[in-house]
Amino acid sequence: MSDATIEVLGLRKRFGRTLAVDDLSFTVEPGTVTGFVGPNGAGKSTTMRALLGLDAPDEGEALIGGRPYHALRTPLLEVGALLDAAALHPARRGRDHLRWLAHSHGLPGRRVNEVLDQVGMESAARRRAGGYSLGMRQRLGIAAALLGDPPVLLLDEPVNGLDPEGIQWIRGLLRHLAAEGRAILVSSHLMSELEDTADHLVVIGRGRLIADTAVADLLAAASGDRVRLRTDARTQAMELLAREGATVAVSDRDTLTVDGLPTRRIVELLNASDIAFTEVGAHRATLEEAYMELTRNAVEFTSTPSADNGEVAQ
Numbered sequence: 415m416s417d418a419t420i421e422v423l424g425l426r427k428r429f430g431r432t433l434a435v436d437d438l439s440f441t442v443e444p445g446t447v448t449g450f451v452g453p454n455g456a457g458k459s460t461t462m463r464a465l466l467g468l469d470a471p472d473e474g475e476a477l478i479g480g481r482p483y484h485a486l487r488t489p490l491l492e493v494g495a496l497l498d499a500a501a502l503h504p505a506r507r508g509r510d511h512l513r514w515l516a517h518s519h520g521l522p523g524r525r526v527n528e529v530l531d532q533v534g535m536e537s538a539a540r541r542r543a544g545g546y547s548l549g550m551r552q553r554l555g556i557a558a559a560l561l562g563d564p565p566v567l568l569l570d571e572p573v574n575g576l577d578p579e580g581i582q583w584i585r586g587l588l589r590h591l592a593a594e595g596r597a598i599l600v601s602s603h604l605m606s607e608l609e610d611t612a613d614h615l616v617v618i619g620r621g622r623l624i625a626d627t628a629v630a631d632l633l634a635a636a637s638g639d640r641v642r643l644r645t646d647a648r649t650q651a652m653e654l655l656a657r658e659g660a661t662v663a664v665s666d667r668d669t670l671t672v673d674g675l676p677t678r679r680i681v682e683l684l685n686a687s688d689i690a691f692t693e694v695g696a697h698r699a700t701l702e703e704a705y706m707e708l709t710r711n712a713v714e715f716t717s718t719p720s721a722d723n724g725e726v727a728q
């Protein structure tokens with residue numbers, strides 16, 4: 415696998431009054447799954463379309479292996495993409511769609527069988543695409559993206575429409591493809607979809623970069639020094655620990671998250687008050703929690719200057 419990267423450098427794209435992407439920069443390294451996260455309308459698809467030469471940037475660059483899409487000599491061999499899984503002719507059989515793609519790009523016919531095998535679509539590919547479920551269309555779209563065995567993959571919301579088994583499957587596939595050395599950018603508006611999949615995250619909001627971080631660093635920062643405590647005597651434990659200066663939050667029916675006291679001190683206090691507990695240990699934040707914290711900070715960060723502007727205007 416060549417060491418092709420995805421690079422977005424100072425990208426800006428406007429549609430009329432909407433600034434869809436605003437001075438966005440990030441890099442996706444080979445061998446990693448990078449999650450591209452942001453709410454609906456954040457600018458994810460526009461960025462991916464710019465990388466694929468479908469939207470021309472107003473400013474900045476969107477590069478695959480150091481070159482803009484239109485300068486790639488054999489695009490299908492250099493980048494695979496899943497943008498809109500619904501874009502399939504209903505009368506066409508899945509296998510014929512891939513055969514046509516392979517043929518028109520000078521790829522050997524055996525690649526069709528290989529990618530169908532890879533996405534578990536061998537038998538379904540004999541049927542007409544009009545009868546496919548969204549999950550089957552997603553699989554066929556991924557098969558098409560893999561046809562040229564490209565070192566770079568761009569997948570826009572690939573989990574959309576998949577059942578839990580399909581989600582598990584795509585997680586495994588993406589991890590496997592990254593382990594082969596590919597650079598993978600996968601978008602989602604739900605952070606939880608990227609749990610156990612992404613190594614790195616690029617978070618955007620309103621076209622701007624909010625975070626560009628390793629998942630492990632983000633989770634460590636969000637977990638902090640908090641302690642997770644399981645007890646049936648939730649109220650008593652809360653009162654006791656709060657009296658000792660901790661901030662205590664309820665995270666589940668029998669689980670508390672304690673901030674401000676070390677684990678040893680918590681255990682001492684509970685024992686001294688005869689409060690039984692079944693588990694105590696370091697709190698591990700979920701990706702969803704980390705995301706909420708990130709976006710909350712981003713909102714606080716952006717609200718300060720506008721408040722200042724308001725004062726100046728008065």
Ligand SMILES: Nc1ncnc2c1ncn2[C@@H]1O[C@H](COP(=O)(O)OP(=O)(O)OP(=O)(O)O)[C@@H](O)[C@H]1O
Binds near residue numbers: 429455459603
């Ligand atoms: N062709 C277009 N013409 C006009 N506005 C557009 C066009 N494409 C995107 N936009 C606008 O640009 C902004 C960013 O859209 P984009 O589709 O890139 O976001 P997204 O993060 O991919 O959202 P979603 O998760 O809903 O797909 C939105 O306000 C959208 O309405």
